[in-house]
Amino acid sequence: MTRRTVRIAMNGVTGRMGYRQHLVRSVLAIRENGGLDLGDGSILWPEPVLVGRRDLALKAIAERHGLDEWTTDLDAVLTDASIDVYFDSQLTSAREAALRKAIAAGKHIYTEKPTATGLDGALDLARLAHAAGVRHGVVQDKLFLPGLLKLKRLVDGGYFGRILSVRGEFGYWVFEGDWQEAQRPSWNYRSEDGGGIVVDMFPHWEYVLNGLFGRVTSVQAHAVTHIPRRWDERGRPYDATADDAAYGIFELDGGAVAQINSSWAVRVNRDELVEFQVDGTEGSAVAGLRRCRVQHRAHTPKPVWNPDLPATETFRDQWQEVPDNGEFDNGFKTQWELFLRHVALGTPWEWDLLAGARGVQLAELGLRSSAEGRRLPVPELSL
Template sequence: MQEKRIGIIMNGVTGRMGLNQHLIRSVLAIRNAGGLPIGDGTVLMPDPILVGRNEAKLKAIADAHGVTRYSTDLERCLGDEKDEIYFDSGTTGLRETFVSEAIDAGKNVYCEKPLSTSVESALRLAKKAASAGVKQGIVQDKLFLPGVRKLRRLIESGFFGRILSVRGEFGYWVFEGDWGGQPAQRPSWNYRKEEDGGIILDMFCHWRYVLDHTFAPVQSVSCMGATHIPQRVDENGKTYQATADDAAYGSFQLEGDIFAQINSSWTTRVYRDELFNLHVDGTEGSAIAGLRDCKTQHRVNTPKPTWNPDLPNPFKFREHWQEVPDNANFENAFKVQWELYLKHVALGTPFPHTFVDGARGVQLAELGLKSWAERRWLDVPVIKDADVLKA
């Protein structure tokens, strides 16, 4: 096999998501597997350079994982023509600045969501990338989860008949950090609005692409947010006031008269099989999809319960559901999308997850926050790819 090197500037790998999902389980996993086959006996071999502000942390990560290159000088890295991709999983508030600099340097850009802190900023990046002719991409990992892919398989087969509704539950209890030696599982900036924290900005970007690409485009939104835990303890043991939302209760009207509800919470204790699931009801059948599993109940297998609180329930409802088989080898969702993006850069193959999609996610988050503030339903204006991406 002939190797073709592809250099990737990776900014933000000292964070949990950047390190675990993007560096270790995606880019290095591709490298350790011998590269990404792209046809004609050629494999793409990722060559990352780790970029950040803390040289000691970068060195420790590089040494631990066999990476030979790291730097605290982003400007110098962007000026190196040998590296053609810039990846950003750093602080959201700095994303527009860094991504703009990468585009100016002629780099192809792939980045985490949210694309930016406002839809106006996100659309600026989308237009700039399109005008510069660079290959742009936004992370939309949940589309590549095994459970969601199985759910999409059911939809494409016509299993549901007419889809009526979608109910989603996401979240878990994030410890406050103030008792029992239980540190918080999430960084403190998540709970500071002034540092672009909040579950609405974080998760509504996900729900936008999940709903749009799995079911139908979102047409309107109603949202109630909350800061249920007003005081937390940070990484240094210091008590601080939580100024950002830690829970969101969203309702969405989708094209085709589909109604969706998704609860997002860092203040809930889990009583379900996975940290995230979607319950879909249709005229012909229903399904429950999680991160990995998907179970179905067809119309012909649906029990006939009758409401009678005076008698014990005769049904074991969970036993009436059937598991959707894997029928495939499902790899890490982030890695799957990285492979698609690398092929997009190297071969020009289609990659639909553009900055415009990223802007749509930020748009829904903005409207969710506005809906909460104004306590009303809001229409979701259509953002057309053609209008944004034309040079």
């Protein structure tokens, strides 16, 4: 087999997500597997060039993984004709400007979300990339989780009949940082730095709902800051100016209603950190990161409300596990492979910068809905 090299400028790999999921568990994992078999007699070999603001951190990562190239000079990387793809997992507030530069330099684009801090910027990026003729993609990793892949299998197979509702619960307790170190960076809790759970999670809910059940046609949200004071990475107190919880109702094309709670101020009493319950006329399912359980219409018990007597049924035991029926790879790696095939071969691709703009739109409308206390329509977007 012949080997084709694709050089990828990876900006933001010193951050938790950029390093763990995108560099180590995706790009380097593809290399450890011998590259990506393109099916045409060639292997695509990803060659990462590490980009960031902290030279010592970049050097340490490069040495740890036997990589040769790293730099703090983004402009120099983007003028390098040998770079094929620009990937961005920086702070949200820095992303739009970097993506604009990369598009102008003619690089293919793969990026974390949100793609911009506002809808106008996100749509402009999509239009610029389309006009430039570069291939572009946005990370939509949750669609590739084993639990949601099983859920999509059920949807595609008509298991639910007419889908009535979707209920999602996401979140966990993020420590304030005073007596235990916080699990998330402090900028997540400062709106001036692009933080907030609506900005972070509503783009996820847009592509999950759109990809599985139908386009979001309206949103009504209530965003709050439950923990107003936190401590940063150096132990310094700061005011949390961004929302850390959001309670949303989303109407979907076709009539189903989705309710999703998102919170960094909730203690987990569920099997997984995110779970979705789907109820339909013919059956229901509960899907998380990995598991998916179902209850068909024919197997649905008949509970009777009687608060004077203790419940004798174990409701969780009345659900059936959906089998894997296959092996599931890391969701980030799976989407990376699909995008690299798209770059190399022009294979079909649907998770582009316009899809990313829909996520920014939903977050923007969610915050506006919360501020104005009303339900808002979600218009369709186009280039």
